[in-house]
Amino acid sequence: MDITQFIQQLVNGLSLGAIYALIALGYTMVYGVLRFINFAHGDIYMLGAFFGLGLAPRMQRIFPGSHSIPGALAILIASMLLCAAIGVLIERLVYRPLRDRPRLTVLITAIGVSLFIQNVTQLLCGADPKAFPELIPVRAIEGLGDLTVLTSQATVILVTLILLFGLHFIVQKTKLGMAMRALSLNPTACLLVGVNNNTVISFTFALGSALAAAAGILVALDSPSIEPMMGNVPGIKAFVAAVLGGIGNIPGAALGGLIIGVTETLVVGYVSPAFRDAIAFAILILILLFKPDGLLGKSEREKV
Amino acid sequence: MDSRLILLLSLVASGVAALCSGWLDPYYYDVCISIGINIILAVSLNLVNGYTGQFSLGHAGFMAVGAYTSASITNALAVKFTGMPIGAAEVVFVLALFLGGLAAAIAGLAVGIPSLRLRGDYLAIVTLGFGEIIRVLILNMDFLGAARGLSVTWHNTNFFWTFGLASFAVYVVYNLVHSTYGRGFVTVRDDEIAAEAVGINTTKYKVIAFATAAFFAGLAGGLYAHYKQYLTPEGFNFFKSVDIVVMVILGGMGSTAGVVAAAIILTLLPELLRMLSHLPWIPEPVQPWLENRLILYSLLLIILMLTRPQGLFGNVEFLRKFMAARRAGK
Numbered sequence: 001m002d003i004t005q006f007i008q009q010l011v012n013g014l015s016l017g018a019i020y021a022l023i024a025l026g027y028t029m030v031y032g033v034l035r036f037i038n039f040a041h042g043d044i045y046m047l048g049a050f051f052g053l054g055l056a057p058r059m060q061r062i063f064p065g066s067h068s069i070p071g072a073l074a075i076l077i078a079s080m081l082l083c084a085a086i087g088v089l090i091e092r093l094v095y096r097p098l099r100d101r102p103r104l105t106v107l108i109t110a111i112g113v114s115l116f117i118q119n120v121t122q123l124l125c126g127a128d129p130k131a132f133p134e135l136i137p138v139r140a141i142e143g144l145g146d147l148t149v150l151t152s153q154a155t156v157i158l159v160t161l162i163l164l165f166g167l168h169f170i171v172q173k174t175k176l177g178m179a180m181r182a183l184s185l186n187p188t189a190c191l192l193v194g195v196n197n198n199t200v201i202s203f204t205f206a207l208g209s210a211l212a213a214a215a216g217i218l219v220a221l222d223s224p225s226i227e228p229m230m231g232n233v234p235g236i237k238a239f240v241a242a243v244l245g246g247i248g249n250i251p252g253a254a255l256g257g258l259i260i261g262v263t264e265t266l267v268v269g270y271v272s273p274a275f276r277d278a279i280a281f282a283i284l285i286l287i288l289l290f291k292p293d294g295l296l297g298k299s300e301r302e303k304v
Numbered sequence: 305m306d307s308r309l310i311l312l313l314s315l316v317a318s319g320v321a322a323l324c325s326g327w328l329d330p331y332y333y334d335v336c337i338s339i340g341i342n343i344i345l346a347v348s349l350n351l352v353n354g355y356t357g358q359f360s361l362g363h364a365g366f367m368a369v370g371a372y373t374s375a376s377i378t379n380a381l382a383v384k385f386t387g388m389p390i391g392a393a394e395v396v397f398v399l400a401l402f403l404g405g406l407a408a409a410i411a412g413l414a415v416g417i418p419s420l421r422l423r424g425d426y427l428a429i430v431t432l433g434f435g436e437i438i439r440v441l442i443l444n445m446d447f448l449g450a451a452r453g454l455s456v457t458w459h460n461t462n463f464f465w466t467f468g469l470a471s472f473a474v475y476v477v478y479n480l481v482h483s484t485y486g487r488g489f490v491t492v493r494d495d496e497i498a499a500e501a502v503g504i505n506t507t508k509y510k511v512i513a514f515a516t517a518a519f520f521a522g523l524a525g526g527l528y529a530h531y532k533q534y535l536t537p538e539g540f541n542f543f544k545s546v547d548i549v550v551m552v553i554l555g556g557m558g559s560t561a562g563v564v565a566a567a568i569i570l571t572l573l574p575e576l577l578r579m580l581s582h583l584p585w586i587p588e589p590v591q592p593w594l595e596n597r598l599i600l601y602s603l604l605l606i607i608l609m610l611t612r613p614q615g616l617f618g619n620v621e622f623l624r625k626f627m628a629a630r631r632a633g634k
Contacts, residue, residue, distance in 0.1 A: 037425045097610055104359055105613045107425045108553060111361075111546065112605030119599045123592055232542070239429060278440040281433030288430060289418055 004146045009269045010262060015153040015222065017261020018160035022215035023238030024245070024253035025167065026208025032184035032248040033204050036103050039110035040090060042235015043117040044083050044209045048216025049132065049226040050121060051079040056133045072135040076159075076217050080210040087209025088202045096198070114231075121228040129227040132220035152221040163214055164254055167207065171250060176203050184248060237264075237280040244287050246297020255295065311475040318467035325463045337531050339571045340466035341524045344473045346551035346567040347560060348520030353549065354557035355481045356513040357493025359428040362415065362435030363521050363548045366408040368540035369438060370522025371529040372448050374404030375456040378530065382457040397460040401469075401526040408522025409515045411438065416514030420507050435545055442537045453536040461531035469527065473520045478560045480516070489513055490558070543598065550601045553608060555615050562617025573600070 023045050030038045055075045063071035094113055098106050138152045171177035179200045183190050190197055219234070220226055241260045245252025264279050287294065325333060345363060352360045377400040415434045419427055442448050449455075480486040488509045491499040499506050529535055547570070555566030574597040580586065581594035593599060608615065 037429070094606060094610070101609075101613065103424050104357075105609050107359065107428060108549070109606055109609040111549075112602045112609065115543075115546065115598050115602035116606065119596055119602065123596060123599070236429070236432070243426075274444045275440065278437045281430075281437050284433055285418060285430060288422055288426060292421070 005269075008147055009265050011147070011149055011153065012269075013262030013265030014258060015156045015261075016265055017258035018156050019215045019219050019257075020234065020238045020241045020260050021254040021257025022160055022163065022211045022218070023234060024241035024257045025250060026212045027239050027242040028245070028247055028250060028253035029180070029204050029208045031242065032250075033180060033187075033201055034095070034099075036095075036106045037110065037239065038095075038208075039107065039235075040113040040117060041208065041212060042231035042233075042238070043114050043121075044087055044231070045212040045216045045219075045234060045238075046121065046226070046228060046231035047086060047117065048079050048083050048213025049220045049230065050125060050130075050216075050228075051082045051213065052076070052135075052217045052220060053130055053132055053226060055079060056135065067135070067137045069136070075135060076214060079217055080213045083213030083216075084206035084210040087205040087212075091202060091205040096201075114235075118228050118231070125228060127228060129225045132224040132226050134224065135217075135221060138221070150222070156218045156222060159214065159218060163211060167211070167250070170207065176200065180204055233277055240280040240284040240287075243284060244294055246294025249294065249296045252294055252296035307475060307479060311471055314471035315468050318464050318471065321467060322462050322464035335571065335575055336463065337461065337466050337527075339568050340463075340470045341527050341531075342548070342551065342567040342571050343470040343564050344520050344524040344527070345548045346555065346563045347470075347473050347477050348517040348524070349548050350552045350555070350557065350560065350563045351477050351481070351489070352513045352517045353552050354559070354563070355477075355489045355493060356510060357496075357557075358510055358513065359424065360415075360431040360514070360517070361428045361542070361545050361549065362431035362433075362438075363517070364540040364542070364544035365435030365438035366411055366518040366521035367525035367528070367544070368442060368535075368537070369411045369518075369525065370401075370404035370408040371525030371535055371540070372404075372442060372454065373407040373522070374400040374526035375454060375529040375535060376448070377403060378458045378460075379454075379456065393458070394460065397458060397530065398465075401465075401523055401530075404526040404529075405519040405522035408525065409519040412515040412518025413511060415518075416511040419514075420510055432542060432545070435540075435542065439537045439540055442540075449535070451537065453534055456529050456533040456535065458530050459533055461527045466527055466531075469523055473523070474560060474564060476516070477520075481560075493558070546598075546601065550605060553615055554604065556617040557615060559615065559617045562615055566616065570601075 023041065026041045026044070027038060030036070030041070052075050055078050059071045059075050059078070063074065090113060094109055095106065098109055136151060136155060138150055141149045141151060141154060169177075171180060176199075179190065179195045180203070182193075182195060183197060183200050187197055190200075215234075216226075237260055238257065241256035242253045243256070244259060245254070245256030247253075260280055260283065263283065264276060267279050268276050325336075328336070345367065349360065349363045352358050378397060381396055381400075411434075415431060419430050422430055443451055481489050488499070488504050491502075491504055492506045492509050496506055525540075551566045551570050552563055553566075554570060555561075555563035574595075577594045577597075577600065581591040586594070
């Protein structure tokens with residue numbers, strides 16, 4: 001096996017895995033506090049990319065000159081804020097009234113929300129793939145020998161790392177983060193000690209949606225073609241990543257995302273690109289059969 | 305009135321309908337066949353989702369297995385049977401349908417057995433995954449036409465086979481879940497742990513539910529293949545599975561009569577809305593919203609879950625009440 005080629009695949013896999021990791025964090029956080037799979041999360045990621053597309057010309061007026069770093073940052077942050085608002089809105093309008101219902105009811109509703117977002121976007125923006133503007137100059141970074149690392153790939157990995165550290169800080173060091181962790185352990189006890197569970201759940205949705213939006217913008221840097229159905233497959237792969245890492249576990253989701261991304265790139269590179277979308281499902285089935293709690297998850301006994 | 309008598313009557317009715325179907329406008333004929341196929345799909349999925357409480361999102365995958373299997377069989381035999389009497393071809397057609405159903409049932413076992421330890425939303429995702437894996441596999445099988453699609457030579461699906469098999473599916477599922485043996489399905493749905501505790505083999509019930517539902521989905525797939533005469537893997541994607549799930553949910557999980565009604569309503573509704581959207585007084589910007597079936601379905605799902613999660617018909621069994629009343633009157 002050619003070692004340079006292997007490292008090349010690894011780099012490609014890491015930048016893909018970073019995207020999955022960012023989306024997976026949203027799944028895992030929502031699962032942590034509410035114990036349900038937010039099926040519409042992949043569509044928030046898609047909306048993130050579409051907001052980026054819509055904001056790009058406006059931001060270029062505020063920050064003139066092509067490829068300005070503040071402009072790209074402003075697009076990223078604005079899109080994250082918009083998606084956070086949408087995430088909170090969905091939770092408030094749809095998921096909150098269903099909070100005490102069976103999990104299956106919530107799952108079906110989430111599928112409904114997902115289809116609704118996709119099809120409304122399709123009606124408003126058209127079903128055809130759109131070209132995403134080049135926010136940063138994409139070229140190969142020099143001085144790496146035979147290895148080709150694009151500036152876009154490096155940006156994806158760098159921004160993901162920054163966001164991961166930011167999230168780690170929020171969850172571990174702030175009061176809201178502490179409330180999130182407490183809520184995932186025991187919601188009733190949280191209420192008893194005066195935590196406003198609704199605020200914490202809204203905040204969780206905002207955080208998860210903002211990260212998904214960032215993933216949407218980042219993926220568009222690397223593969224600049226976006227369409228309303230683009231959230232389906234990455235959404236499911238990110239969910240698999242969350243399960244792989246142990247659902248409800250934040251570092252686990254990041255690890256799971258990277259593993260899925262690297263595995264997928266390696267299988268595409270060395271076996272066959274035809275099975276790209278089936279790999280994640282195969283991993284999911286294996287994980288659920290042999291280690292259903294995930295790599296970093298703790299097992300929970302089901303109570304009667 | 306015995307349910308076997310109802311089955312017999314519906315078989316005769318489908319035969320009569322088949323004889324009269326020549327007068328029907330091709331468009332209405334097409335809608336009617338779709339209704340029949342959708343009834344089979346919805347009633348069979350209801351066995352898993354409604355009666356056994358195992359949420360499955362991969363029904364289109366089983367339909368694909370049945371469609372491709374039966375189409376391959378009839379395609380392979382097409383040359384040999386060109387000069388044969390009509391009866392022989394019909395026998396081969398029905399055999400092909402059942403073999404397609406069997407292949408789908410085997411796929412159902414393949415999903416059921418490893419997914420047993422999962423429940424709720426995990427199971428939903430795994431079945432979704434299996435459905436997608438089946439689609440990806442077909443996409444990579446060149447002898448099944450891969451992405452180009454597969455042409456089906458025979459065109460044997462008619463009113464008799466469609467509604468006959470639909471009645472058969474309703475009969476089997478209804479009697480299964482209302483038999484002494486079949487109450488186990490409902491027990492698994494209502495409380496799996498309690499069912500296990502009183503000695504019900506929940507694993508066995510889940511596998512049987514999956515395999516039976518897959519068998520009928522395979523039959524429906526075979527009917528679809530020999531009606532449309534053209535199959536593509538894209539026709540059996542996640543959205544097709546959602547279509548069937550919406551029928552089960554609208555009808556009410558665990559109500560055969562409700563699900564049949566929902567299958568009819570949801571097949572007609574997009575057609576009605578399409579006609580409506582072209583009325584002159586409907587403003588042009590509203591038209592695409594009315595025509596988009598998936599926006600309608602997604603809103604329907606959300607509103608149903610918020611206001612009436614038990615579905616339109618809940619757990620009401622019209623047929624059962626009717627029969628009980630008849631028995632009491634005797």
